[in-house]
Amino acid sequence: MSELTKEEEILKEIKDKFSDAVENSIIQRKSRIWIDLSENAKLDIMRYLKEKGYYHLSTITGFDEGEKLGAIYHITNHKIIINLRVRTPKENPILKSVLPVYPSATSYERELEDLFGIKIDGLPEGRNYPLPEGFPKGVHPLRKDVKLEELNKMLNEKCVKEE
Amino acid sequence: MSKMQIPLGPQHPALKEPENFMLVLDGEMIVDATVNLGYNHRGVEKAAENRNYIQDIYLIERICGICSHSHVSCYINAVEEIAKVEVPQRAKAIRTIVAELERIHSHLLWLGVAAFELGYDTLFMYTWRDREQVLDCLELLTGNRVHYGINTIGGVRRDITKEQADEILKKIKYLHERTSYYVGVVTEEPTFLARTQNVGKLPKDVALELNAVGPTARASGIEIDVRKDEPYFIYDQLDFKVITYHSEDVFGRAVVRVLEVIESIKIIEQILKNLPEGPISVKVGWKIGPGEAVFRYEAPRGEDIHYVKANGTEYPERVKVRAPTLANFQSLPYCLKNGYLADAVITIAAIDPCMSCTDRAVVYDIKKGKKEIFDWEELRKYSIEFYRKKGVKFS
């Protein structure tokens, strides 16, 4: 019996139940499962996993891969972390909010909107987080095409103009 | 009940800064609360991509001065996982000692700050004076009182000598006595109990739903602790308890923290009496990866999680940090609702937020139909005065 029984079990269940949605999956090591899945099935898979005890959303990591943006949802039952990765095209990045399943996701989803410019469908109106008020609209600092020195220059010029 | 979006108050109409807390009052009770963040955003994640892995250690340390070792250890464990590095046992043991010393210092700091917010100045002075012993231990081991810089990729930078170990054991023994005294204060002092029991209630099911972490979750009876759930360093070889309490209130959070200090003292004693021999680090190249890793760590405030993606160069592709306070902020509005305005200060302090976050509050009174801005100091004085009139005051 391999050491990774529990991980293999849960991965098999997901792949059996949502075979169309799972694009790629790997058990990286003990307690770490990585699944690339399609955005459409994301909420169903999350609901399924939450019932199975994966109730804790640790955080959501946004990323920029060039042509695509995306998010990794790190959910756990405190023993195993399942990392669910979804992607969305950069020309029109939209992801569905996971608030219906994980009500603690608000700040993490606002981060995706502010820092990557991914529109979160279903996120209620609210103050920006974490960027301050007055940060130029349409500039998303964590995107790869935003270079740090240019960003600093632009923000410094903007500050000078406001004085 | 629909939330009211209230624009900034009348005192400084030209001010464009965000308030952190927006409280809606009905008489003395808070009926709704919103928490807004983003006060302290510096841009660390972007900067981390432009610095190499070693430079990032010093950057990530300074995300928070109180739990700097936590952030670095979490980040470094993720990097070491990608680099497939086997860290020597002695290094892990030293990292654990510093981690537990940090937990003690953080909890004593919290106890002092909580005492100060309640108006209990003597307790504040006592705890911070005793906390100096911990800072002395840390300075002895690492050379600095805050921001220890002891971690490097592949191990630790300084070894521990027999004399240092003996000195730390002595100070720890003194701390054990002092903490037992604080346990007594927290659990028996009537004024402390009056201000913390049944305040800031967070029921277990709500805490689970909102994914609370750390002492906040453990005080609601949830037995989670990354040191036991996913042991790192040498925690799997150590004997210690996960402290939980059932009261779901600020009192429970205080009890959990004070008892955790005792557990941390026991952990340090176990390690120092049985320190593994061997090297303190292994050599790791400048270039890491490619690969990605996620790591969870039990910081004093709760679960800290870092994600690192490496692309084979000296610079990380992506570094993501989620500090524990952010997770607990999601539960804060629930804790504040249906409580008195006078309890707001200690309720917010009880989740142990970074001090710089708790700055200004806007209070909207439904009956009077007007809003005022309180700053933290005013709200604190109001709370102490409110309870003094009820007969609860600290001498």
Added chain:
Amino acid sequence: MKFKDKIILWSRLKSPWIIHFNTGACNGCDIEIVDALTPKYDIERFGILLKGTPRHADVMIVSGPLTRQQAKRFKRIYDQMPEPKFVLAVGTCACSGGVFDGCYNVIGGIDKVIPVSAYIPGCPVRPEAIIDAVVKLIKELEKSAK
């Protein structure tokens, strides 16, 4: 110097009132500043009082790198302080931006926006260094009074 001015200066020297401002720090320097109040270092024996409002303060101690969202508010609080006023940049971040220099939301050290009387480096600054700086400041005040 007029007699009334001498009395005012004497009271300032004997009991400088301080306001502490955090421009986006990691709290490392903040806890060392608060530490200076606690029994081991006890800055209150110099008559130094930590006050909440800028209108009564002689000295502003600032920790943290200057973040963009804090810059305006910081300048406004400085302007509210009555003359003569002194600013201590506490910690490497306040002196020059420290490790955060180059981050997109950090402008740099606090001297980008207001004049600084004394720079206290350190990451974080030690309580002894804070006391040393305040004592040096008091000596400077005495010298300028003569």
